[in-house]
Amino acid sequence: MSDQPFPPADAAAFIGLCAGEWMSLRSSFELSSGGDDDWHSSERGELVVRCGAPADEVEGELVVTAPGGATTTLRFQRDGALAINGASAGQWRFWPDGSMELNLSQPDGTSVQERIWFTRANLRLRSTTATDQEGTPLQGSFCTDIRRVSKPAA
Template structure:
């Protein structure tokens, strides 16, 4: 990862830095009226690959979770985001912030808006926070995820 500036200075560098194998710990919170099942934590593995994409693209990420059901995220140069997962496609927006983080905004058909902020504290440590709010702006759920890049030991 030493060939990439850190923190990332542009969206393409950010997406390139996302590529790799990640160990992930996600804590999720349901902001409902009940006291049961309001929190869950899960560990997992993610494989992320990056490619340049089409002419009007900043790039494309392919994310493969442990289930093996890959998702493809296409980042258009105009800030649009298309996510293909199986037969379903979701569209939204992306924004790269001056602090080197990226924000994804995904409006749902039912009025819920999911927003994810992703940033690196180190080249091999990525943090993600996600919130979902209803059409009136009331929070429904949130999650926080820590991703640690798997790195191989140098050959002796």
Template sequence: MSDHPFPPEDPAAFLSLCAGEWMSLRSRFALSDGDDEWHQSERGEVTVRFESSELASQLGDLVVQPADAPLSRLEFCADGALTFKQQGDEQLGQWRFWTDGSLELTITSPDGVLVQERIWFTRVNLRLRSTTAVDADGAPREGSFCTDIRRVSKPAA
């Protein structure tokens, strides 16, 4: 949990609030030419760790470990630059903290696919994420919506 006010008032508070164990439900929509498998929903578990930085030029990192996928690291620079690392691959992007308390991530993959994800909290323990992907020509490829619920333990009696 976080000692920061809710909703988060700055990017550092937002990143800190992301730390925890989350149960997720994601719905994906493949925007294709009418095949029968255009929609998929999946449940998952993910652990997110926030690592603050001593450097003034960096806000810190989010280390994301899904239960059934490789670990990834998102490095947030104070100037809005973002680096996404996973299994030796590195992609560059940008982040932006909006006045409504949400965080937007934009990453372009080597094949030209642009992925944008918007993350926001409606409660301290409820996080929502929407993602869109468009190809290099601007044609939509995929969209998804994810609801994350933080796992919390019951207080000792």
């Protein structure tokens, strides 16, 4: 279990609460899919999230290792800017309800908004919506992350 305060009262507490090993289930929906069978997918995986130390201009940093082993670093600047793997990627905002919102802009004009919130210290929910430059929804996903509090049986 995390030793971070719950619910998180600020962005630094939120970022700290994200650290840990997570079992994850993501359901994705391709809204632009023309077929009846390929519009939805679900995947299960394990995420490992580590927190980096805040610096002068940085509120916090998360290093996320996905099921395939790929690592992504998210750096939350104090001015609300978000960098992913060292490149400017968008904006972040901590809401008074204890949730975090990420807004990312893609080179093709696609915008991605992800909202992350905790219902318990060991249960995190994430919803993501991608829209094109006209605001038409392209893709959505919902993810449930459960913190692993003990190692699985061998």
